[in-house]
Every structure is written in C-alpha cells, then in structure tokens.
Amino acid sequence: MKKISITLKENEFQKSHITEIFENITYTQKEENWEIEIFTKNFNRDIKIVKNLFKNNIKTIKDVKNINWVKKYQKNDLGVETGFFFFSQNTKTQNKRKKFKITLPNSKAFGTGKHESTYLAIKNIESITKKMKIHQSCDLGTGSGILSFVLKKLTMKKVVATDIDVQSESVFYENKHNNSLNGIQFFRCDGFRSKKLMKMKFDLIVANIYLNPLKRMGKELSKNLKFGGYIIVSGILDSQKNDLINFFNKINLTLTKNICLRDWVSLIFIKKK
DSSP states (O other): OEEEEEEEEHHHHHHHTHHHHOSSEEEEEETTEEEEEEEESOHHHHHHHHHHHHGGGEEEEEEOOOOOHHHHHHTTOOOEEOSSEEEESSTTOOOTTSSEEEEOOOOSSSOSSOSHHHHHHHHHHHHHHHHSOOSEEEEESOTTSHHHHHHHHHHOSEEEEEOSOHHHHHHHHHHHHHTTOOSEEEEOSSTTOSHHHHTOOEEEEEEEOOHHHHHHTHHHHHHTEEEEEEEEEEEEEGGGHHHHHHHHHTTTEEEEEEEEETTEEEEEEEEOO
16 A cells, blocks of 8 residues: 655645545645645556646655554453443453453454544444434444444344445454344445345444545435434544535534544534424
8 A cells, every 4th residue: 555645735725626536535734734645555546646636746655554453452452441341352351340342353354442433433322322212223334343233232223234345244244253243234335335225214323434435425324314313423534524514514414523532533413304
C-alpha cells in the first residue's frame, strides 16, 4: 500500500471534490491549508489521477507496511473494557468485573475494540440500548463481527451483519462460534445490496466504515431505517464530521449525539418523521 500526501489551499480543496474521488482518504485543516493523505493499493492508477489534478501539490509518496496489528498485540493482549464489556484476543485473559466477555482470537479482520472508532461505536451502542428497546439491528461492514456481537448481547433480539469481504465472512463465523452466539444473520454484500436485506427495516443501524462509503450508501441507510430509528456512525475523523452531518441532514437524518477520542468521532443520528 502507498500513502500519497498533498497540500491544498482552501479554495483548491473545495473545488477539487477530492473526498469524492478517493475512498481511503484523510484530511485535516491546518491554518489556511488542507493536509491530505490518500491510501491506495492501486498506486499506478491513483497517482495518475493525483498528478493530473494536483501535480504541484504533492508532498510525499511513501510505502505503508501491511502490518497485522491484531496479531502483533494478540500474544500479550490485556483486553479492552467498556461499560458492559470486556474484549480480548487472548482466550486466557479474564475480567470478572464486566457483565459480558467477548473473545476475538481471529486476527484476519478489523475489529478488536482497541481502535478508537470501534471503542466509540460500542460506547454509543451501550448508550442507545439503555434508553430504547431495539427489536432489530444491523451492523454494516461487520469485519470481525464485534459490533454485531455487542448488539446481540445487549438487545437479545435478531441482528443482521453485512460485509462485502470474503475473508470477513469466515472470520465472522469463527468468532461467532467461539462466543457461542446465535440469532445473528450474515449477508455478504455491498451495503444493503441484497434482495432480502433491501426489504428489511431496522430500529438501529451501526456503520463503522469510511466517510465516502457512508455518503455513497446514505440513501440506503435512510431507506432501511425505521422512523424514530437511530444510526450510529464511526470510523471517521473529527475533520470529516461536519461534511457527514451536512450530507445526512439532506436525507432526513438528524444528529443527536457526538463523542470523540483523540482524532476520531462517533455520531448518532435519528430519522424523524
């Protein structure tokens, strides 16, 4: 994987629509400029686009090592705690103070509870399930399955998990088996693009994914959410927050809560009548 770093002035940033061109992108405003990092596995294609649009603005091009962070920390994993949960990759690690324990030994998909975006999403799920009864929920882009497992433990109702990645599917079922969980249905598809899934309506949708896929699937998110239902969004940076809030407002999704940890945020939206 390569990381392409560029700097754009405010007017260049706004006119370029760069956040809609590249899917894996971060951007931060520093004084009058925007510092942008594009992560790409298709370097030859993407560098041509960057050079055509921003040739004089390119700062650096670097290799990004594909480190398996989950595996790296698994051996001496001390676990992660939230209000109700203790998460660990090590089956021997125990914590009797928490109501629920979830073990995620499989290291081939994203989601162990350590990353800020996952941790914040779990905190928001705990918050929502305290104040309303959830009958059916959906974990969009489930990865390891961690958020769907949290939803199942807290709601004790039917949960739907989706992911487009083949590897995520096998990891999901392995982790589901390791935690002796039932009543979670997995769909391997892009967003809600499954005949059965398109017809479903949810009280709660959780999406721990990048900004651009969230915007691309925005109308589907709103369509599959019941009136009065909530969407928990995570996986975005604080610098991207206002962009998503403005976009969701246009599709009848209103912000009700915003929590942050370092540079990451998790937002809760409601669909009003």
